[in-house]
Amino acid sequence: MVKGLLTVTVVSAKGLRNMDDVGKSDPYVRLWIDDVDSQRTTTKVGTLDPVWNETFKFQVNKQNKLHFKIWDSDAPEKEGKDDKLASGSIDLKGVFEKHNVEETHELTHNLGFSKDGVITIKLHFEPAVAS
Structure with a gap:
């Protein structure tokens, strides 16, 4: 059984899909581990x-x-109507073994037929000390 502290740094994304009329998006990332403890980044306004x-x-x-x-x-008057740009997951087995990993994931949509840039995430795992 693996127990410990996982530190995740959301570094950046490049080449995201344009979702706004002005040719930019206002992206943020929501993270969670197997439906536990959802957390999110700040929103970066007007950038791909x-x-x-x-x-x-x-x-x-x-x-x-x-x-x-x-x-x-999206704008505050459309709260709850944010548009999904991309999603993915990282298998933590390699992180548990190596303790430090930097992952760059290609982002896709339309069932994987369209490419939408990449995201870079750093992971560090500190195993719990057995008592």
Whole structure:
């Protein structure tokens, strides 16, 4: 059984899909581990190449995947109507073994037929000390 602290840094994305009339998107990333402890980055306004460099911590207790969705934040009057830009997941087995991993994932939509840029995420795992 794997237990410990997973530190996730959402570094950046490049080449995201344009979702706004002005040729840009307002992206943010929502992260979670197997439906536990959802967290999100700040919104970067008016860019298809956002840089977040934001770090999040997750307690791991047998979970084995980090999931993420990139959303385009819409105007406040359309709250709850944000558009999904892309999604994906990272199998944590390699992170549990190596402890430090940097992943760059190609983003797709339309069942994988269209490419929508890449996202870079750094992961660090600190196993719990057995008592």
